[in-house]
Each structure stands twice: as C-alpha cells, then as structure tokens.
Amino acid sequence: MKFDITKKLFETAVQKTVSITGGNSPLPILRCVHMRAVGNKIDLTATDLEISLIEEIEGATIAEPGEIALPARKLYEMVHETDGETIHVETNESNVATLSGGTSTYRLSGYSTDDFPDIHSAPGAQKCVLDKEILLKLFKKTIYAISNDKSRLTLLGVFCEALPVEDEKTTLRMVATDGFRLALSDSEPLNGTITFDGGGN
Numbered sequence: 001m002k003f004d005i006t007k008k009l010f011e012t013a014v015q016k017t018v019s020i021t022g023g024n025s026p027l028p029i030l031r032c033v034h035m036r037a038v039g040n041k042i043d044l045t046a047t048d049l050e051i052s053l054i055e056e057i058e059g060a061t062i063a064e065p066g067e068i069a070l071p072a073r074k075l076y077e078m079v080h081e082t083d084g085e086t087i088h089v090e091t092n093e094s095n096v097a098t099l100s101g102g103t104s105t106y107r108l109s110g111y112s113t114d115d116f117p118d119i120h121s122a123p124g125a126q127k128c129v130l131d132k133e134i135l136l137k138l139f140k141k142t143i144y145a146i147s148n149d150k151s152r153l154t155l156l157g158v159f160c161e162a163l164p165v166e167d168e169k170t171t172l173r174m175v176a177t178d179g180f181r182l183a184l185s186d187s188e189p190l191n192g193t194i195t196f197d198g199g200g201n
Contacts, residue, residue, distance in 0.1 A: 001066025001091045003037045005057065007079065007101060010042075010087055013055045014076045017046035020053055021072040029069060034116045036067040045119065046072060052119045070097055070110040078106040130172070134187050138174040141185035147178035155179060165189050 017033040025031055025048060034045040042057040068091045075097075079087060083102025091097045095110045139158070147155035159175040169189040176183045 001035075001037050001068060002064040002089070003042065003060050003062040004086055004088050005042060005060040007082060007085055007087050009057050009059065011076070011079045013042075013044055013057050014072065014079055016055055017044055017053060017072045018076050020046040020048055020051055023048055028071075029111055029115045030117075031071055031073070032069040032111060032116070033072040033075060034067065034069050034113055036065075036113075037062045038065045045116070047117055047119050049117065054119070066091060067113045068095055068097060068110045069113050069116050070108055074108055075099075078108060082106070130190075134172065134190070138172065138185050138187060142174045142176040142183040145176040145178055145181040145183035149178070152179070168192070 014033065021031045021033060023030075030048055032046075034043075036043040036045075037060065040058060040060060040062060042060050042062075044053075044055040044057070046053045078099050082099060082104045084104070085101075087099055087101040089097060089099055091110070095112055097108045097110055099106045099108065142158050146158065149155065155176075155178055157176075161173045161175075163171045163173055163186075165171050167189075169191055171189055172187040174185050
C-alpha cells in the first residue's frame with residue numbers, strides 16, 4: 001500500500017479512532033485501526049466489539065491499494081508529530097508502515113487485517129441514515145434515564161424503533177429506563193420509510 005494524503009485530514013480521522021481503541025482489550029488487534037486504501041479514498045475502521053467507527057477520507061493520492069491494521073494511538077501520535085502538510089504512507093509485506101512528511105520519518109509495526117473483525121457484515125446488523133440533529137435531539141431527551149448499573153446490560157442503552165405513520169412517513173422513537181425513571185421521545189414525522197434491516201434510507 002502506498003498513498004499521499006493531507007496531514008490535517010488524516011490526523012482528524014485517525015484521532016476519532018483513538019477513543020474507541022483506547023481500552024484495555026486483551027486482543028491487540030482491537031487496539032488497532034484497520035486502514036484500507038482504494039480508489040481515491042482511505043477507509044479507517046475501529047471497533048471494541050461494542051462500538052464501531054467507519055471513517056472515509058476522500059482526496060488521497062493512492063499509488064498502490066492495500067490494507068493494514070495499525071495501533072491507533074501510536075499512529076495518531078506519529079501523524080500529529082509529522083512535519084509538513086502532506087503525509088506519505090507506505091507499507092511492506094511484513095506489515096510495517098512508514099510515515100514520512102517534511103523532515104520526519106516514522107516506522108510502525110502493524111498486523112495483518114485477516115484477524116480484524118468484519119463489522120461490515122455483522123450478522124443481524126441493522127442500519128439507517130439519519131440527520132444527526134434528529135438523533136442528538138432524541139438522545140438529549142432520553143439519555144438521563146439510562147441505567148449506570150453494569151449488571152443490567154439491557155438498560156445501559158436506549159431502545160430505538162421506527163414507527164410508520166400516515167402519508168408514507170416514519171417517526172423515530174427512543175426509549176430509555178433505569179428501572180425507576182422512563183424517558184420516551186418521538187421525532188417529527190420524517191419523509192420516507194426508515195428500516196433497521198440493513199437497507200434503511
């Protein structure tokens with residue numbers, strides 16, 4: 001794999017993965033970010049098997065496509081410290097990545113992506129695409145009722161449901177409870193049909 005990318009774009013994207021991979025997982029691969037170069041974009045994937053992030057960076061100049069898993073925090077630190085406005089990334093068959101920019105050159109040992117969880121094809125995965133402001137509004141009205149009791153795993157999050165209404169519109173509902181308090185919030189009717197079967201729109 002070989003590509004050039006703007007430092008600012010790369011640093012911002014890699015930084016987002018650190019909070020997810022920063023735990024104390026006994027599996028080294030879960031402390032890594034899966035980096036894939038294809039077309040004119042870089043795909044970054046991070047997961048702790050509970051929370052996952054897929055970040056796409058467009059505008060990269062890719063000389064050779066490829067993929068590698070690199071320790072996320074170390075990668076971020078190297079990108080942050082690299083000089084220059086553009087970073088050149090190159091990997092070899094031994095899964096060692098070389099990052100260079102300006103007067104800086106770093107080498108970072110990584111892993112094969114064969115052991116990285118495939119979150120794109122998780123069985124039973126459900127997804128849809130929504131305006132983030134809608135989600136933020138619903139979360140703000142329900143998050144206070146989420147339980148902090150880790151022994152009651154089903155109460156540690158919010159229940160999300162898509163309810164069909166008239167004129168081919170859908171209302172998104174979120175519900176949270178800690179066993180004492182109950183919070184329920186509905187969005188305004190949204191155009192189109194929202195589904196959670198992997199084909200939502």
